[in-house]
Amino acid sequence: MTTNDFLQLGLYLAVLMALVKPLGAYMALVFADAPNRVTRVGAPVERLLYRLAGVRADEDMGWKRYALAMLVFNVAGVAAVYLLQRTQQWLPLNPQHLGTITPDSAMNTAISFATNTNWQGYAGESTMSYLTQMLGLAVQNFLSAATGIAVLIAVVRGFARRGAGAVGNFWVDVTRTTVYILVPFSLLIAVLLLSQGVVQTLSPYVDVATLQHGTQSLPLGPVASQEAIKMLGTNGGGFFNANSAHPFENPTPFSNFIEMLAIFAIPASLCYTFGSMVGDRRQGWAILATMLLIFVPLTVGLVAAEQAGNPALHGLAIDAQASAMQAGGNMEGKETRFGIASSGLFAAITTAASCGAVNAMHDSLTPLGGLVPMWLMQLGEVIFGGVGSGLYGMLAFAVVAVFIAGLMVGRTPEYLGKKIEAHEMKMASLAVLIPCALVVVCTAIAVMVPGGKAGIANPGAHGFSEMLYAVSSAANNNGSAFAGLSANTPFWNTLLAICMFLARFPLAIAMLAMAGSLAAKRHVPPSAGTLPTHTPLFIALLACVVIVVGALTFLPALALGPIVEHLTSITGH
């Protein structure tokens, strides 16, 4: 790795860490029960929405009602996106006269955007009308992110409340997340992106005669507004096929930096919000430290692998050495302005978080460089993870970690003053195991049926990696791809839609069930036998639990994909 590679990583982490406290404290105010200086500002908008919808803002929901509200709200989202895609040919704001979308693809995309996955089987610029993008996809970018944050806040209330029968009001949580957090910060990010050259217009595509006597049709659209929430909500669905590699989505290194910051800003800051809401900020910092402990070494590994270059090209008359004149390394599937550092960092961030936007083609990463994003997803999207969902996934791992520690010393485990008993352990185990099981089972199905293998683009072990990556991405609600795989087929659209749905909602419901039972419990004051959960010891234990589950489940599969490809690549056969 070059000095500049480290410099870009260091600068990124420094700016991110500076954001955590102010943004985290702000979000704690947004979800505070008592009215405060933040929630007074948007009160008129909130009141209007509640009055129209017949929502009583002071209704406190039990976990079942909260979960039901979440489900109904998201089903409405799926239906809206599906219908928009099927009818876009008759609707306005379709200057390119794009046609209807096939039922399997439309259903896949609807579920994909409602589950915050944003897996894309289609190419945006040749498929989706401006209206579908704005009114369908971008709205789901907001609302799926708001859903994730709402569920997290309910789970945190489960730990924070004592002897309570309820976990909050889903309608209020979703509305506040959208009005106070997602819309204002998206607006800020959109303006920053505009200043760098991201397009934002409702005009049709522009046809030009190029310098060397060719023609080019330049696709446009309301991109900046969608790009902002695509990153901030860890959604990742690109306006264009090339996603954040497209110069109209991500034109400069600074726009790239903003986009990377937007991905981690909320997941990192929510750790602070969590600490604040449970009345012990050290708990939040400990979770954040655990995430960094896993994220940083894996990122360094990814960038180093890419900077080392592709051994297959070593024999050719190619200069891949990093210098003041070029980034060097493995430049296949990468943009010149991003080189190795800004591409490698982006690849790690987008898969650690469940964003799934890409500014480089992951299919063309070196074998070890490609292993890192795949494994970051397989760890359950808890290293930052999706907005809200990353942290509630991590809290499930924390419950498992205190349980394991409790087994070692023979005591009933406690976390944040709540006794962890059989019901909590069942729910936490479900949350940990659902994505793991989905990845393993559905990859096996894809490998065994012709419809699965038909999508493979690259020969050998890499072809298996493409399938494993796709299922890992869908079953952890990430959405990035080894995009050579031809996934816009009935088989893949259906399999991946099932993965996305099952990874999102059953897992969220399990966590809400845990929150419901935790909220009802009384607070147990810490005693001499209580394992403190803010210490380096616990941070190490939690990191180990995440790593061990991820390694035990996926090492065999990874050995058949990226690891064997790495070995053949360095030995040359």
Place this chain on the structure above:
Amino acid sequence: MKTLLRQAIVLFLGLTVLTGIAYPLLVTGIAQAAFPHAASGSLVEANGKVVGSSLIGQAFTEPRYFWGRPSATTPAAYNAAASTGSNQGPTNPALTDAAKQRIAALRQADPGNSAPVPVDLATASASGLDPEISPAAAEYQVGRVAKARGVAPDKVRELVAANTKGRQFGVLGEPRVNVLELNLALDQAVR
């Protein structure tokens, strides 16, 4: 359940108006007021005609122009309506073959140049529309362009330098040369 349904649907519609109509239209308004050039695609004009976007690369194959990154878009390179990378895996023989062909094409256009080819000229970009090449890739082509235009290499080098951007704020991204802007400058300076 009926209350819940009504709440879900009305709130969904209300938030859709906020996030799917008000918000993108507000951003569009700001964009057209404050950044009209960039928001409409950073279009570039030459002799009063729009010849492209400074952010979207174009196919250059004539020796008198600097060539951009190899592009994997179909059916032709630099098809702006269908952005894509090659998605070829690192051990795919097709990747190595493509690199060999690109090296051969560069060598054929510039027979006297035996320097190794900078890696970004031998590998396809992520978007297929990369507007830029590395300074190393520009330097590699200086001799060929100078010869094709019958000017001194240093004259071409000056234009390359004038169209080279360093890392943003000295840290971010990579140094790079915008190919379309450089070629337009060439056409202006050396007829």
